[in-house]
Amino acid sequence: MRTHLLFWMLFTSFFSVTLAQERNLEGANLFFEKCISCHHPKGSAPFSLATYPEIARFRSMIMQLVQQDIMPPWQPDPHYQQYENSRQLDAAQKEALLDWVAKLKKNDKLMAWQRLYKNKMKQKKSDFIHLKHPEGINVAVSPRDTIIPFEFSYTIPTDQNIVQIEFYCSNISLVHHANYFVADEQKAQGKHATVMNENFLRNNNIALGYAPGNRQLPFAQGCGFVLPKSGKVVGDIHLSPSFKNETIQFGLRFYTSEKPLKEIMFLQTVPSLHKVNYETFTIAPDSIQYFKAYYSLHQAVKVRYTHPHMHVFGKQFLSYAVLPQNDTIPLIKINDWRFWEQQYYQFKKPIYLPKGTKIFYEALYDNTLNNPLNPFRPTIPITEGWSIHQEMMANFLICTYPPN
Ligand code: HEC
Known part of the structure; x- marks a missing residue:
């Protein structure tokens, strides 16, 4: 005992x-x-x-x-x-x-x-392939933001399965966006990120973007894309107004995996507003304005992530899918939008959306002096565009399909 x-x-x-x-x-x-x-x-x-x-x-x-x-x-x-x-x-x-x-x-x-x-x-250091812009880019003092297109070729020993991606820049606070895609040399010929369209993306590996707060994107289990052994990284980098001349280095870190991929990722853009059902998208000076739009899917998709996007005038964002039989699937609701915190939100389970599904998106913008991020005093009309002092209203859906 x-x-x-x-x-x-x-x-x-x-x-x-x-x-x-x-x-x-x-x-x-x-x-x-x-x-x-x-x-x-x-x-x-x-x-x-x-x-x-x-x-x-x-x-x-x-x-x-x-x-x-x-x-x-x-x-x-x-x-x-x-x-x-x-x-x-x-x-x-x-x-x-x-x-x-x-x-x-x-x-x-x-x-x-x-x-x-x-x-x-x-x-981490041993697990990724770093594709770096070879020379970096020179940034001059500028009172406005600048959008700089870039492309560079790379060669690695073999094709690689990529399961996480990270955008890197030596002065990350200067960058308010970057768009990029990777394609094999031939397919990328003469292409530029601004001509990205659904078919091109679907057939040409992944295209993604950096916005503040989403530097690193680990993909859902078993999901990823194949980085061809030789190809091009094509894109554009958007810089905020800058106060000194400097050279910035930037690139992408692709995290590899030996495991076979079960699903291949692609981007389904729900386009920014003017392309959908508004002729113009302008936020009047000294106003709080609400916009609503929808986009119909031309193909069935299996959605893994949602990535809503607005700039500094954005306050609230809501997006949901309405299926052809009228069922509604909630995608995302943000009650207090923060520009510096733009994530890819991964659904717990993939969401299947048949062809003809309508993706609705609704957003509230504050173009008054009460918005501390408003750079214009007095306020001016805010138009749609890529500049940080213009606005956007988009929802990017990352989808997957099984490998062939
Ligand atoms: C996604 C990135 C991110 C994560 C994760 C994060 N923070 Fe922060 N944190 C920020 C940013 C950006 C700010 C500045 C906020 C601002 O200026 O509004 C901040 C501000 C703060 C502040 C200062 C707030 C103030 O009012 O000055 C504290 C304290 C803090 N964070 C603690 C934490 C703690 C503790 C955690 C973990 C539990 C955490 N943070 C996780 C990004 C992050």
Whole structure:
């Protein structure tokens, strides 16, 4: 009996220590995944939280913002549609993360997250193919934004299955968009990102875009595309007004996988507004305006991601699909649009939309002086266009089809 008791005591104390460690690791892990992923020196957040002094400085603010669901940022309304890549923390995750932040000590040399951070960074370097613009581009001082087309060829030893993509730029804060596609040398000949159309995209691998907040895009399990062993990256990079002359380096990191792909991805653009059912899309000065449009699908698609797109005047966005039999499928609802946080939202399960489905999209824009991002004082009419001081209203759907 006594030995039993001793054994039991040893067993439970061992078990609770391990549980505590695991819990600690869970908090560290969550902090890495949900916070440091943006808050590191080259991340999209304005400051780093990757060292002890940085965390200590913001500790009370971190506790508050996490409790109030303000950080990590997540725009879609969870009551409308749920996504696989949601950053939202559930109650247990919140507790583990906050417990770890609260208890973090200055001399914590064995900080699990630091090891984790280093390992993750190391792991990544060996796993991707970096296709870099060979010379970079020279950017001159400009009071307006500039759109620079680019194309460059590459050769790698063999075709590769790509399961994640990342846009990279030496001065990411200058870039407000980038569009790019990859095609084999022959198909890309004479093409430019501005002539992208559905058929061309469907037959020519993937085309994607960078907008603030979506630098990295891991694809859904089993999904990806094949990067041909020799080809071209073609696209354009859109830069905000700049105040100094500089050369920027940029490119794409393609993360490879040995596993065969089960589904091949392509982009189904739901075009920007004027191409659909508005002759002109102009937001009057000093006004708050609402627009609604729909686009009919010319082919059946299996939708994996939705990626709504507006610029700095955008406030709210809603998109849903109405099937030919009139059933409605919610795609996305954003009640408080943030320009710096434009994600590809991955549906929990793929959504099948037959030919003839209408994709509706509705958006609210604020062109008054109450919009802190409004660059025009006094306000002026805002037209549609790619410039950061114009507007767009689009929803890009990334779809898949089985490999032939
Ligand atoms: C998708 C990228 C991203 C993630 C993930 C993220 N943040 Fe942030 N964070 C930002 C950006 C961008 C800002 C600046 C917000 C702004 O200017 O409105 C910010 C601001 C903050 C601020 C300062 C807020 C203020 O009012 O000055 C704190 C503190 C913060 N984040 C903590 C966190 C914590 C803790 C996590 C994880 C639970 C986290 N963030 C996850 C992007 C991110």
